Amino acid sequence: MLHPTPHELGPEQNIVEVRNLTCGYGPAVVLENVSLRVAGGDFVGLLGPSGSGKTTLLRALLGAVTYHAGEVSVYGQKLNGHLPRVGYVPQVETVDWNFPVTVEEVVMMGCAMGGGLLPWNRREDRERARDILSRLGIGDLSRRHIRQLSGGQQQRVFLARALISSPRLLLLDEPTAGVDIKTRDDLLHLLDELNHQGVTVIMTTHELNAVAAHLAWVVCINKRIVAEGAPSEVFTPEILERTYGASMPIIKHDGMTLVGERPHQIGRHDRSGRSGDHV
Amino acid sequence: MTDPVGAATMFEPFEYEFFTRGIIAATMVGGLCGLMGVYIVLRKMSYIGHGLSHAIFGGAVVSYVMSFNFYIGASLWGFLSALLINATTRRRPTIGADAAIGIITTASFALGVALISRYRTFTRSFDAALFGNILAVDERDLLAIAAVTAFTIAAVFFAYRQLLFTTFDPEVARFYGVPTSWIDTLFALVLAAVVVVSLQVMGATLIAAALVVPPIVARLLTDSFHRMVFISTTLGAIGGFAGIWISYYIDVASGASIVLLLTACFAGAMLYASIRDRLANVSLGGKALAERPAAARQESELH
Numbered sequence: 001m002l003h004p005t006p007h008e009l010g011p012e013q014n015i016v017e018v019r020n021l022t023c024g025y026g027p028a029v030v031l032e033n034v035s036l037r038v039a040g041g042d043f044v045g046l047l048g049p050s051g052s053g054k055t056t057l058l059r060a061l062l063g064a065v066t067y068h069a070g071e072v073s074v075y076g077q078k079l080n081g082h083l084p085r086v087g088y089v090p091q092v093e094t095v096d097w098n099f100p101v102t103v104e105e106v107v108m109m110g111c112a113m114g115g116g117l118l119p120w121n122r123r124e125d126r127e128r129a130r131d132i133l134s135r136l137g138i139g140d141l142s143r144r145h146i147r148q149l150s151g152g153q154q155q156r157v158f159l160a161r162a163l164i165s166s167p168r169l170l171l172l173d174e175p176t177a178g179v180d181i182k183t184r185d186d187l188l189h190l191l192d193e194l195n196h197q198g199v200t201v202i203m204t205t206h207e208l209n210a211v212a213a214h215l216a217w218v219v220c221i222n223k224r225i226v227a228e229g230a231p232s233e234v235f236t237p238e239i240l241e242r243t244y245g246a247s248m249p250i251i252k253h254d255g256m257t258l259v260g261e262r263p264h265q266i267g268r269h270d271r272s273g274r275s276g277d278h279v
Numbered sequence: 280m281t282d283p284v285g286a287a288t289m290f291e292p293f294e295y296e297f298f299t300r301g302i303i304a305a306t307m308v309g310g311l312c313g314l315m316g317v318y319i320v321l322r323k324m325s326y327i328g329h330g331l332s333h334a335i336f337g338g339a340v341v342s343y344v345m346s347f348n349f350y351i352g353a354s355l356w357g358f359l360s361a362l363l364i365n366a367t368t369r370r371r372p373t374i375g376a377d378a379a380i381g382i383i384t385t386a387s388f389a390l391g392v393a394l395i396s397r398y399r400t401f402t403r404s405f406d407a408a409l410f411g412n413i414l415a416v417d418e419r420d421l422l423a424i425a426a427v428t429a430f431t432i433a434a435v436f437f438a439y440r441q442l443l444f445t446t447f448d449p450e451v452a453r454f455y456g457v458p459t460s461w462i463d464t465l466f467a468l469v470l471a472a473v474v475v476v477s478l479q480v481m482g483a484t485l486i487a488a489a490l491v492v493p494p495i496v497a498r499l500l501t502d503s504f505h506r507m508v509f510i511s512t513t514l515g516a517i518g519g520f521a522g523i524w525i526s527y528y529i530d531v532a533s534g535a536s537i538v539l540l541l542t543a544c545f546a547g548a549m550l551y552a553s554i555r556d557r558l559a560n561v562s563l564g565g566k567a568l569a570e571r572p573a574a575a576r577q578e579s580e581l582h
Contacts, residue, residue, distance in 0.1 A: 062454050088454045099321060099447055100498055100507045109447065112440040113456040119439030145502035165455075 014076075015040045015169055015200050016061060021070035023060050029068060030056040032224050038202060040168070043195040045211040046204040048221035049244050054204040055091075057221060058171050061202070062088060074169065087162030087199075089172040092154055097147045103157050104129060104142040110164035125164070132160045136190065152183030159190070170194065172203035176210060188214040208235070208259040232257045292527045300421055301413040301480075305519035305537065307428045308480045311473045313493035313515020314435060317508050318466065320494040321446050324376050327364065329487035330384030331474045334360040336483050337391035344394055350423050350475060357471030360387055365463050411482030413523060413533035420479055427472045434469050438462060443504055480519070485534040492541040493518065499548040514544060 016038040024030040031053040038044055046054045059065050060072055063079040072079045074086065087110075107129045108121050115122050121129075133139045136156040141149060146157060155175055162170055172191070176184045188210060195201050205211055211218055212231040220226040220234060220243040227239045235257045240248045249260040292298040312328075319327055338356020342349050360383055367379040435442065444452040445462045453459045474486060481489050497510035522537030529536070 064450070064454065085456060086454075088451060090448070090451050094448070096447070099504075100502050101443075101447060101504050102502065105443070105504055106447075109440070109444045109452075110455065112444045112452070115440065117437050119436055121440075147502075 013039045015042075015074070016202070017073040018057075018060065019071050019073075021060060021072060022068040023056065023065045023070075024068065025056075026066055030065075030223070031060070031221075033070070034221075034225055035070075036219060036225060036228070038200060040200055041195070041198060042217055043192065043201045043215050044203070045215045045218045046202065046221055047206075047208065047211065047218055047243065048226075052222045052243075054221055055173055058173055058202065058204055061171060062086070085165065085167065087165065087167035087170040089155070089158045089162050089170070089175055091173045091177065092151070092158070093177070095146070095154075095158075100145070102143050102145055103133070103138065103149070106146060106157050107133065107142075107160045107164055110161040114165065129160070129164055132163050136160055150183070151179040152187060155179065155183075155187055156190075163194070167199065169200045169202070172201070174204050174206070176205050176207050184210055208240075212257045212259070235259055292524065297414050297416070298523075298527065300416050300418070301533065302520060302523045304416045304421055304424050305413060305480050305523040305533065306516050307424050307519070308477045309489065309493075309519020309522070309537065310512050310516035311424075311428055311431055312477055312481075312486070312489040313497075313511040313513070313518075314431065314508065315470055315473050316490040316492075316494040316515070317497070317504075317511045318442060318446055319470070319490055320498070322376075324380065325491045326377060326487065327361070327380050327470070328474060328490035329483075330364075330380040331357050331360060331471065332478060332481075332483035332486040333391075334384040334387035335471070335475055335478065337387035337389070337394075339478075340391040340394045353475045353478075354472050356387065357474055358468050360384060361467035361471050362464065365467060411478070411480055411485065411532065411534035413480050413526075416479055420476075424476045427476045431469050431473060434465055438465060442466065481534045481537065485538050488538040488541060489515065489518075492538070492545050496541070496545050496548040499545075499552045514541070518544065 014037050016036070018034055018036040021034045022029060022032050023034075034053075034057065036057075046057060048054050056065055060067070061074055061079075063072075067079075104126075108115075108125065111121070111125050115125050130139065130142065133142055133156075136159060138149075138153050138156050138160075141153060146154060149157065159172075159175070162172075170191075175187060175191070179187065184207065191201050191203070192214060212235060216230060217228065218231050218234050219228040220239060222243050222245075226243045227234045235250055237248060237250055240246075240250075240259065247262055249262065251258040251260050293302075316328070319325060335353045335357040338353045338360075339349055341347075341356065342352025345352070363383050364376065364379045367374055367383070368376045441452070441457045441462050444455065444457050445459045445466075449459050449463075477486050477489065493511040493515040494507065496514055497507040500510055501507050518537055518541045522540045523533050525540065526533045526536035
């Protein structure tokens with residue numbers, strides 16, 4: 001089900017504003033002339049092939065790239081050296097899973113700067129962590145080592161860390177990578193719930209059909225912004241070809257927009273001389 | 280009532296003032312190395328202790344040549360070396376931490392060797408810095424160790440949560456508002472001070488083991504960061520205390536005695552961890568094992 005909140009673009013409602021941004025890492029340019037506005041309460045998916053600049057755009061909102069031109073504002077403040085306070089969930093593949101930390105220890109990192117000078121966590125922060133973990137369905141795992149969790153549980157731990165500081169904006173880098181369909185669906189429903197509670201969500205993903213089913217607004221990126229809008233409007237063979245450089249058929253079924261995959265030209269059917277057979 | 284047999288012999292070394300000073304120094308240094316070692320090992324900079332002790336050796340020689348206070352000169356030199364290593368790794372990620380440690384610290388050590396060969400008259404004075412001489416610890420050294428211990432405990436106490444986040448994931452920690460550059464600078468300063476005061480006890484050649492073995496043993500025993508810090512610090516302190524005590528009876532170098540004792544603890548922890556994992560696998564059984572998360576199963580299979 002799509003989020004009922006419309007994608008408002010009134011200037012006072014913009015929580016993120018990117019204007020003519022050209023950015024990258026050092027002298028290397030990854031994104032060129034990108035403009036994007038995200039309103040408070042939006043749930044936005046950033047789509048594009050590997051290396052297209054999805055993660056770079058997310059990092060640009062965190063002030064963690066080199067800005068060559070243009071500007072970025074978060075909560076109405078320009079990012080000139082200062083970092084916005086947002087909830088950030090990194091790609092799980094960047095995590096050191098052998099690091100000796102329990103679920104609770106990871107979640108409490110989210111209030112590393114807000115819990116006073118003492119090394120132990122305040123009771124209210126610990127209670128809040130327990131409450132968030134319970135809401136995310138992993139309340140009984142707080143003393144487990146992070147390596148002992150399933151992929152979906154691991155994602156929830158880092159989501160809990162991001163949520164403990166009550167952010168208005170949540171940035172997630174490929175939260176659906178490497179998890180099964182059920183876990184992915186659960187996770188997207190969870191994000192949808194948070195979004196309904198007023199949290200603005202921006203996530204990168206490769207899951208086109210999941211995005212079409214859960215998100216109200218998508219942005220297709222390939223070094224530049226190719227298109228943005230509701231999935232039903234953006235998911236066209238032309239836009240997807242410009243984004244991914246590959247031909248993808250679109251199937252409309254029961255009110256849903258689905259992205260199909262064309263069979264490989266040289267496949268089992270071709271070799272057996274029965275090209276065109278479909279089950 | 281009579282004293283138990285052997286009690287007098289057990290406490291005999293404490294009749295000597297130099298031994299009492301030495302064992303206090305070794306206990307504090309052992310604990311300090313165990314504490315800082317946790318961060319060093321988890322930052323995958325295990326060889327920084329070895330490297331910094333050599334870099335500081337260069338600084339110690341320069342301090343001597345310039346008639347500068349050893350502790351201040353060597354600490355400053357070690358601090359600058361640690362900062363340089365951090366800056367090199369951050370600015371040029373293609374140069375790994377291990378390579379940066381190798382380049383900067385050996386260059387500093389080479390400078391010390393060059394100066395010693397130029398001014399041969401004081402060569403013997405630096406034997407203690409290379410191999411440690413616990414029996415030569417005087418009250419001034421003890422005071423310096425106590426001051427560094429207080430400074431280290433205060434730094435870790437007040438920056439505990441920021442240090443943990445920066446060690447776990449420095450980039451994400453920055454996104455959460457942790458001043459990672461300041462934390463890294465504080466870490467470099469504390470580490471340099473710890474290595475300088477440890478030189479007298481451990482010597483430059485054995486200091487790496489005192490920094491690395493206790494946290495590795497602790498890691499084998501726990502999956503929690505808090506417990507790892509506690510176990511490593513305690514083990515380091517006990518290793519320092521017991522190592523010196525044993526060295527008195529078996530008449531070997533104090534640094535070597537501490538390192539050999541810690542290594543025995545490591546062997547014991549390895550054995551314990553193997554038996555624990557084996558028993559856990561047996562009790563889980565085939566069905567339960569199949570239900571475990573893939574990551575945990577893969578880990579068990581690796582053992």
